[in-house]
Amino acid sequence: MTEPIEELESSELGTKDYWEASYETEIRNYRDHGDVGEVWFDEDSQLRIIRWIERQEDRVQQDDSIIDLGCGNGMMLIELAREGYSNLTGVDYSPKAIELAQSIAKDQELDITYKVVDLLNESDVTALGRFKVVHDKGTYDAVSLHPDNFKQMREKYIESVVQLLQDDGLFILTSCNWTQMELVKSFGEVFDLHVVIPTPSFKFGGAVGNVVTSVVFVKKPVK
Numbered sequence: 120m121t122e123p124i125e126e127l128e129s130s131e132l133g134t135k136d137y138w139e140a141s142y143e144t145e146i147r148n149y150r151d152h153g154d155v156g157e158v159w160f161d162e163d164s165q166l167r168i169i170r171w172i173e174r175q176e177d178r179v180q181q182d183d184s185i186i187d188l189g190c191g192n193g194m195m196l197i198e199l200a201r202e203g204y205s206n207l208t209g210v211d212y213s214p215k216a217i218e219l220a221q222s223i224a225k226d227q228e229l230d231i232t233y234k235v236v237d238l239l240n241e242s243d244v245t246a247l248g249r250f251k252v253v254h255d256k257g258t259y260d261a262v263s264l265h266p267d268n269f270k271q272m273r274e275k276y277i278e279s280v281v282q283l284l285q286d287d288g289l290f291i292l293t294s295c296n297w298t299q300m301e302l303v304k305s306f307g308e309v310f311d312l313h314v315v316i317p318t319p320s321f322k323f324g325g326a327v328g329n330v331v332t333s334v335v336f337v338k339k340p341v342k
């Protein structure tokens with residue numbers, strides 16, 4: 120049997136109250152001076168993923184369905200829409216995040232579907248249907264910090280991704296809390312690692328590490 124991974128310490132970043140309060144402030148900032156708010160792990164990591172998707176012309180067409188899990192202000196989808204992707208959905212359990220994302224998309228006259236969805240709620244997730252590309256930047260990290268039962272929450276989240284992804288789809292995941300090895304261990308029962316999107320690495324005391332990890336998973340073939 121493989122060693123279980125070491126769970127993270129729970130944190131307020133794992134609570135809905137934290138995100139609601141945070142997006143309430145971001146909505147105010149957006150209304151007052153047009154600041155769209157935080158893009159997690161900076162715009163470079165977002166751009167790296169978009170450039171990678173663009174190179175998958177044989178697998179991902181511009182009208183294929185793409186969902187962003189825990190979309191926050193929706194900036195990933197805004198950038199994808201600007202690049203010509205047209206079948207875009209963003210979900211977040213924070214109604215304030217969805218309000219902010221809808222305002223930004225409306226102001227930029229971009230057609231993106233947004234929905235308030237708790238990714239740990241089975242019926243919410245089933246109602247969404249299936250997608251060619253499922254994208255997550257920072258949301259699995261947040262789920263992993265859930266104040267109670269984080270292991271079960273992580274497992275529930277993984278079940279949701281299985282439910283949402285088409286059999287020939289791609290699941291793109293960017294994390295700052297888990298290493299590539301830990302992600303492969305956690306998702307490995309149901310997903311195969313397809314590719315690692317290179318991210319900048321740093322060297323400290325002879326050891327080389329990455330600040331963020333971006334991996335792409337595909338569903339394991341059904342036996």
Ligand SMILES: C[S@@+](CC[C@H](N)C(=O)[O-])C[C@H]1O[C@@H](n2cnc3c(N)ncnc32)[C@H](O)[C@@H]1O
Pocket residue numbers: 138157158159160188189190191192210211212213216236237238239255256257258261262
């Ligand atoms: C670190 S932020 C990342 C936001 C955005 N993806 C980005 O890259 O800028 C995590 C997001 O996950 C959302 N989230 C956390 N748990 C969730 C859940 N169970 N269902 C849906 N969204 C969730 C939070 O509201 C927050 O918007």
